Amino acid sequence: MTDHLGELAAIGTAVCWALGSLAFTRAGRRIGSLPLNVIRLALALVFAAAAGLALRGRALPTDATAEQWWWLGLSGFVGYFLGDLCQFRAFIEIGPRLTLLLMALAPPLTALIDFAVLGQRLTPLSLAGMAITLAGVAWVLSERTPAATTPGPASPRLRGILLGLGGALGQAVGLVLSKRGMVGYEPLAGAQIRMLVGLACFVALVLAASAGPRLRAALGDRGALGYATIGALLGPFLGVSLALFALQRTSAGVAASLLSTSPIFIIPLAARLEGERVGVRGLLGAVVAVAGVALLFAG
Structure with a gap:
């Protein structure tokens, strides 16, 4: 009899990421996205160091080769710095629900880049999944609002x-x-390298933008720090840990499909905690987008 622990862990990850995005949104509205990125990456690194010490006997990725530092560091610059710089500002501009829906485009974009750069094969089923995901996202975004x-x-x-x-x-x-x-x-050590490079880039941006006073003010905002801590626990720490467990206990395709359900879980959470009114189009569009991602991984 299958225990389905891997599938449950993947669903738990999606819920954690949805809740974490709400916490980060509330923190970002109070202190801004730049100070928030510095604080949440620093917190995530502390949690990851504790986990690394417990699981690997190393608090930091001191066993990585120069090549691993290069590729993972470059990944951290693009993903944790440039990508999160945009994503966390989007949380403030359009809220966590639409931002997570847009992030559902990341798997199709990854597949396209794999195809263009690494020569990975795209099956007709994968292409159909991409088209369905894009259609679901576009359907929700085309809804007219006062904003x-x-x-x-x-x-x-x-x-x-x-x-x-x-x-x-x-x-x-x-x-x-x-x-x-x-x-x-x-994977945990690789994530640490990405976090370290991302944090270093954000600190450099704070210095270049003379945003030190903003960061000091943010550190004095207990409410924002509380939300940032909750977000860091749920997202980069607990969420990633559950995701790794899910990948160990179930197939990559099933895990990835369930991990992508955050745009669905965020809908009732945003309605309950943010007071956001979500119509039928918003709900069905999110379901369609997630179904497209599942089809992409099935292909």
């Missing part, structure tokens, strides 16, 4: 959509790059 018709050079909704697309692209490119560095290496 979408705000006069000016760029409405907050349009800015948020573009930022969300940038986040999805950053995640996709980061994943492709990480494949080169993860060969024969521990």
Whole structure:
């Protein structure tokens, strides 16, 4: 008899990521996306170091080769820095529900980059999954809202959509790059390298933008720190740990499909915790997008 622990862990991961995105959104509204990225990556590194010490006997990835540092560091720059710079600003501009929906485009983008750069084969089923995901996302985003018709050079909704697309692209490119560095290496340690490089880039940006006072003010905001801590626990730490467990206990395709259900779980959470009104189009579009991702992995 199958215990389905892997599938349950994957669903738990999706719920964690949905809740984490809500926590990060609330923190970002209080302190801004740049200080939030510094704080949440620092917290995530502390949690990851504790996990690494317990599971690997190493708090830091000191056993990585120069080649692994290069590819995983480059992945961290693109994914954790550029991608998250866009994604966390999108949380503030359009909220966690639409941002997570846009992030559902990351798997199709990853597959396309794999095809273009690494020569990975795309089956007709995979192409159909990509088209369905794109259709589901486009259907939700095409819904007219007051924010979408705000006069000016760029409405907050349009800015948020573009930022969300940038986040999805950053995640996709980061994943492709990480494949080169993860060969024969521990996933947790690889994630630490990506986090370290991402954090270093955000600290450099804080210095370049003279945003030190903003960061100090953010560190004094207990409410924002509380939300950031919850988000870091649920997302980079507990969520990633459950995802790795899921990949060990079930097939990669099933795990990846269930992991992609965050845009569905976020709908009732956003309605309950954010007071967001979600119509039938928003619900069905999210289901269609996630179904497309599942079809992509099935192919």
